[in-house]
Amino acid sequence: MKIKLNSTYAIYSWHWDVPEDELCGICRVAFDGTCPTCKYPGDQCPIVIGECHHAFHLHCIWKWLETDTSRGLCPMCRQPFHTDKSMAVNQGIDLTAAESGMVQNRGSAANGGENTSDSTVDLASEEEDTE
Amino acid sequence: MSTLPITSETIGTIFGSPYRKDAEHDDPSSDYGVAIDWLCEQIVPDSFQISEVPLRVKNSLRNIGRCNEWLFGKFSDMVRQKLNCIGKEIDSLLKDLSESGQTGQLGLLFSRIINLSGILQQCYLIVGLDTAQEHLMERLENSIFQSWVTEKSVWEAIQVVYEDKLFDEDGSTLEALLEMSDLLDKIDLGNEMTQLLLETARTRIKHYVGESCAGQWNRPRLAKLLVWVKDELFPRLTKLIPSDEFTVDCLTSMTKIELAVLRTHEIFDIVIDYPDSKCALEEFRECLITAEQRSKLVELFIAESKLRLLHAGTDTVDIIVCYISAIRSFLIVDHRGVLLDKACRPIRNHLRSRKDTVQQIVNALLNSTPANRLIELAIELRNTDHHAKVHEESERDLNWVPDPVEALPDFRKGVVEDIVESLISIFESKGLFVEEFVKVFSERLLQVTDYDVREIYSDLHLLKARFGNQEFNSLDVMLKDMLLSKEFDRRLRTKVPENVHSSVVSHLYWPKLPSYSFKMPQEIQAGLDGYQSAYEELKKGRKLLLSPSLCRVDINVNLGGKDHRYKVAADKAAILYFFQDQPHDAEVKLAVVCMKLQMSLLLAREGLKFWVKAKVLEECGLNTYRVNE
Structure with a gap:
């Protein structure tokens, strides 16, 4: 008997590579889910990890840092919040801009914050691509 | 008629002769006595012609004069007593007859009545009554005759005659019936007779409806029925029924009522038979008029469905199929949906209590292949033309109409009418459905x-x-x-x-x-590793977890020089790869497969079974396998 492999189709599930906690410290939703304003997890609602090793949904910590009371501190440990550049998750995310009211995050996450748009439209456009 | 000669003598011997005694008391030699006595003798049921008036009676009457109140009083007393006497005699006579079951002897009674009334008419002339007195006498006479005819056994006999003869094709019987009806009408029993005839007609209609319509749901029946009523039944009855108020409409509505009764009893089967029973349902709507009929319909349907449908032995799909038919059927009968709402509540409650209802509905909605027994739901879902717009009731809705009068308090029209919507609304929340979806x-x-x-x-x-x-x-x-x-x-x-x-x-x-795990064959694993690392490279900060048993592989198996292609789950492929790595003709135990592949017993057993069935492996002993080459 001889077996020849033609093709493989795998089913994966993706997870954020976060060391500890599975819940966002601010919205208490799992990282693999979304912050309260988003619909689609993953690219549209990324997470960040601070130098203090506390992780949050990008949109959650961004909103927090925008408030005056935050004074740029991590809500968990009250240390100045800076993203940990060594973590792969954080690459391309610049939170310092959040303090001036502007966020430039990487690639497809750019429209993440405001994106609560209608899913149907979203999917429909994707659908056209597939055809 | 002459079989039983009854004369005043006979009566006198049997019952005595009270009127005579009275007459004697009243001085028999007087003119009154003479006249009354003579008249009394004339009133016998067997003759129909009065004998010639003797001279002395003539004289007496002349002496008394016409329209004499005193004479009238005497006369009417005499007639009453005399008739009562004859009545008693006839009674006993008829009793014998009815016991021997000869209803035909009714004719005897009737001919006597005819004779008597004829004689009495002649008497009135001789006595010389004025119109008012004559009228009074007629009433007296009629009331006595009525009491004879309405006597229970007689009346029943009449009923039997009507039932037997009314629908005979023979013309002569119709003549006889006409005579009977005329007589009954004459002695003021017209209403009772009409009643009786209508009752007979109803029985006949009921019988005919049952004969021609029971179980016939796929063809229109009502028009034919009405033609029958109009052309067959009505002409007969209208001859016999004197009342002007009797029209063909009476019979028409009677027919509709009977049809409604029949269909009400058949309703459950009609629903099951839908859509073949559409015709019957449309006619049913025409026949269903009163609120009482409606509530009876609902009541019967509920009882039947409880008996025949809503028990543990029925398949959920069958219940749903029946529910759909019921929705469609009842909407034909009652477009407002009130009956539907009432009749189907038990079904809905039952479906709610079944565990697999949601599952069946969801599967039915998504499966548009003919294998789906509830394909109607799938079609309905895909029918985008008129999607149900289930409006929440709003104060600003200008097209708002009140619920129908009989509707239950939580009646919602839109929900009741739409099939998908009504199935969904069986459950309080849509969450159950979404979960299943x-x-x-x-x-x-x-x-x-x-x-x-x-x-x-x-x-x-x-x-x-x-x-x-x-x-x-x-x-x-x-x-x-x-x-x-x-x-x-x-x-x-x-x-x-x-x-x-x-x-x-x-x-x-x-x-x-599913989180079954096992050792992936090297060849497959290598490809997966490459994929995984490429992903993690592209999507920084994320890792991938494989669900091994969900992976599918497309393999060609070369067995004895022949290639077979399989698209199988990775666990099955892993088993085959394991056998490939074994020496030729090696026999492998199930437990070894489990151990080497770090696979659960269940998964391994299933996979082995699969390959045995595909004839790639064979079971060469208990739980022992080898390649089938």
């Missing part, structure tokens, strides 16, 4: 190997139109996962082995994926 969709999505989700996408679209946009968050994410996987697969094409593809799912939004 997620399960079904995930199964379907996990089967996809070419990223083509168009069909699923359109299904989802249809569901959203029914259930509302808000309910399908996780389904949106699931579909998006597939689209992203496709996109990602395209971007990785240059970096990963050509023959490896994958779906990457957002695990929180999918139902729990």
